[in-house]
């Protein structure tokens with residue numbers, strides 16, 4: 300860890316983020332511009348995200364599979380709006396085995412097309428439906444402006460792809476996955492999200508309907524943290540995904556896709572982090588508690604380290620993710636700062652005085668100083684640690700929610716709207732026209748984040764044009 304202090308979030312939020320990602324050893328820059336090396340600490344966080352989601356996918360009947368990295372370029376061209384949306388971002392392979400390829404290949408930017416091709420072969424009758432497959436992989440989109448986790452050429456994610464007999468089933472699946480993302484964000488990542496529908500211009504290329512969960516970052520900007528698409532019959536028609544119904548008639552399937560990526564790590568950093576560094580939600584933290592032995596003499600060291608190792612074994616045995624920092628040549632103060640910067644939710648201090656009382660000091664990452672410190676007996680430590688971790692998890696969610704509420708505005712006119720998006724979210728009536736949406740984006744740099752599923756009962760007037768408006772939408776500047 301560098302001795303230099305991070306810039307504060309108020310000074311330079313963007314630089315705070317960039318330096319923190321590197322110093323906390325979550326990720327590093329790669330030799331190819333825009334690519335990312337995910338370091339072990341960052342990958343361990345991603346693995347915990349994967350497990351939390353995968354458990355939910357499987358509980359709702361989904362299975363995992365792996366589809367190829369290469370997709371024939373001709374596949375991408377089959378669905379008109381899909382090719383229009385993705386063409387500028389494609390990485391195309393023109394040579395292989397020392398020869399120019401007769402048919403160029405694209406490195407998958409997403410897998411609707413190649414999976415659609417497979418589904419067309421696999422699905423014959425209504426008895427084969429629904430097909431509920433997910434894959435964990437990486438995809439490539441040739442982004443021009445990149446930032447670690449938030450926007451990289453290659454990123455890691457999961458992409459679910461399902462096929463159904465009816466529109467109603469496809470829509471139910473789309474909404475179910477949105478709910479799963481929201482449940483994961485709130486309950487595992489302690490990130491409050493707004494679930495809603497995207498406007499037409501913000502939809503996925505090839506979707507009839509896109510839903511997203513949107514979260515407010517620590518600087519008031521929005522981040523789209525997961526998306527779920529109802530693809531209608533667009534890909535089914537492009538790839539001939541058909542089934543024989545109960546009457547023996549050939550029908551096109553209805554398909555969906557949904558994804559959540561390593562961007563989500565960016566959200567965790569920006570929602571919970573403070574000027575000291577990361578704060579990881581206990582349910583996802585690679586290390587939930589770090590034990591720091593404190594001693595001066597060799598005799599003290601022997602006793603303290605022995606007690607630390609015993610506590611470590613008990614905590615690990617109880618299923619907690621724990622680390623004991625036995626690094627030599629570093630003061631306890633240095634270690635405290637280091638683990639604080641890296642966001643470990645709870646620090647357990649064991650020194651000679653604690654040992655004499657058969658207790659330890661628990662220090663919460665989310666409450667600096669005295670306020671976050673308590674003492675716990677060594678006997679029954681796992682239960683005490685688990686209880687504090689639960690309190691931290693709940694406190695992080697409450698804090699993030701309070702921050703979002705405090706920075707969400709209900710503007711009465713366009714001037715108030717403009718002021719609102721300088722600070723956070725504007726929740727405003729919108730007439731539904733793309734023209735108003737575009738003009739707002741042009742003038743304020745705020746985009747329509749989503750039209751929330753929960754709508755007020757009242758109607759109002761569009762914040763820009765003043766026309767009758769039946770719905771309210773969230774507008775914000777976004778990552």
Ligand SMILES: [Zn+2]
Pocket residue numbers: 729730731732735761762763764765766
């Ligand atoms: Zn309008």
